[in-house]
Each structure stands twice: as C-alpha cells, then as structure tokens.
Amino acid sequence: MPAVTSGKILVTGANGYIAVWVVKAFLDKGFFVRGTVRSESKAGHLRSLFKDFGDKFEVVVVEDITKDGAFDEAVVGVDAIAHTASPFHFKAVEPEELIVPAVHGTTGILASALKNAPSVKRIIVTSSCAAVLTPSPDPRVFSEEDWNEASIAEVKEKGKDATPIAKYRASKTLAERAAWDFWSKHKSEVGWDLVVINPPFVFGPFLHEADKPENLNESLRDWYETVVKGTKDKDALANLGSSYVDVRDLGLAHALAVTKEEASGNRIIVSAGPYKWQDFVTAAHKYYPNLPAGNTEYDPAKATHYLVYAPEKQQRLLGIKFRTLEETTKDTLDDFKARGWL
DSSP states (O other), X not given: OOOOOSSEEEEETTTSHHHHHHHHHHHHTTOEEEEEXXXXXXXXXXXXXXXXXXXXXXXXXXXXXXXXTTTTTTTTTOSEEEEOOOOOOSOOSSTHHHHHHHHHHHHHHHHHHHHHOTTOOEEEEEOOGGGTOOOOSSOEEEOTTOOOHHHHHHHHHHGXXXXXXXXXXXXXXHHHHHHHHHHHHHTTTOSOEEEEEEOOEEESOOOSOOSSGGGSOHHHXXXXXXXXXXXXXXXXXXHOEEEEEEXXXXXXXXXXXXXXXXXXXXXXXXXXXXXXXXXXXXXXXXXXXXXXXXXXXXXXXXXXXXXXXXXXXXXHHTOOOOOOHHHHHHHHHHHHHHTTOO
16 A cells, blocks of 8 residues: 655654654654644643644544544544554553553554544554563564464463563553454455554653653663662673663654555564663763663673564664664763753
C-alpha cells in the first residue's frame, strides 16, 4: 500500500515519553499532528512544547481508551495513526490491570479506524521487544519471527502471583497479537495497512512533563537512579543489561514507518544494540567525572549479552543510523544538568 508522505497523523497517548518524540518527528517532517491525552490537564504542556508549529499541532481528550468507540471522533480526517498509548509500569497486582488497556486500546483504535476513518492509509502500533523475547539462561539473537509465549503462559498459570515483568510482557504480546489478528480479519474491508514497531528498553533525553526524576517514566527513571545516583551494586552493573534504543531514534522510526512504502505489513525491531548497565555508567563518568565510576573492573569485551536483536530488517526497511550509547548518555545528562538534576 502507498506510503503516507503528507497530511494529518493521529498520535495516541501523546504526552508519553516515547509519544512526544513521535509527535516531534512527524511535525519536523511537515505533517499535521493530532495528539490524544487522557485529560485536559495533560494537554497544556504539549501545547506549550509545540507552540512554534502553530495550527499544525492539536490535542484532543480521550479519557478512557478501554471504552468502546473511545477513538471514534479522534480518528476522523486523519491520514495515518501512530498508536503508542499503553501502560508501562511494574505495579500491577492483577495482570488485567495492564492487559485490558493494552489490548482494548489497540483493538479499539483499529475498530474506530475501520468504522470512522476512510482516509487512513497506514496504522503504526508501538509494541515492544517484550513481545519478542523469551527469557533464557543462554545468549540468543531474536528476530521478528520470535514471540514471547513464555510470559503469557506464566500469567495464565500464576495470575497475580506472576512476576511484574511477566505481566507487562504478556500485555505487550497479547496487544500486538490482537492488532495482527484484527488486521488479518478486516484487511479486505479497510484502506489501511499495519506496521508494528518493537523497541527494547528506551533511553535518552525527555520532552514529556516531569518536574523531578521520581516522576520520569519507568525506563528513564531506572536509568537516572542507576547512572546518576549509583543505586546498583558492582555485580549488577557488570551483569545486568538488555538492549536499548535512543528515544529520538525511536520517534524517527515511527515517522519512517509511515513514509516508507516498503514498511507496509511488517513487524520491525528497532534496537541500537545490547548494553550492560556499566556501559552507561562508564560513559557518564567520562563526561561527568563527579558521577559514580561504578565497577571499574568491568571489561565490556568480556560481557555476555543475553538479549540481542537481529538488525537486518530495520536496516533494510527504515535505514536508521542509530545514536551511539555515548551520545545517548551525554545528551541525557546534559538535559538533566539543564534541569538542575545533576
């Protein structure tokens, strides 16, 4: 299906850490953007942030994404949709606290597009590598062919006693499966195609509203506490890690997934590469020597990475030149310093 190179983009959950950069990426490419937020109180920061774009940016309130027809009005007249709204935290008691809004929010916006948005040509769903990986004691390279069935099984078996991360991973896996199932069922009825973006952990400077580090989103708050405050011990710094992507590159990935025709119908992992926490600590200490040095005995050449993602599909379809770990670290710390957080 043809790519979307102009017009209006709907970005759901527009005040989120990732979503604000998605909005900016589309605005920078000349699109009009309509962002959804849960309440009017969350709209003011976005209007101020993007005021220089004038009438190219607007905010609408969608109070409850789990309600049938929640997005019916928001989708009217848009040419593409980037659905980023989904809960990301590890505080849920019952798995349904995460699963219901993740799944219903996803199928809800697809249903609204089916019913009310004949102008839509492409829908991007922000999934996660949480829907790709299978926890394993052995190193492994995952690709878009992989699905996280293990977390779904754990949640089904243990319910509220499942681990917090399994509840979150299950919510992302079930939501993404629901998106593909919906599209497969209705693709003969709609004029849009589907692209899913799967990032690993997301770090980098932030644009969303946060008045202190404690109010940052989950991933960046963990980064701040680890890198700036030194909350992890030397063993954890050297051995704990995953893969990451800079939030600015992820924002760009969404814009490219809309504007590149060849992205159509694809699930795309967007990962800059693996890390151990000490890699970020080392980079931070280089630029800001007053910050903790962490585990000075750590040798990155000897590190074993367990969650690595194949880059070929992203390179072929999107072609992003990712920021380095050092760039992400320096820019994030410079941002924190400008806010008086260092």
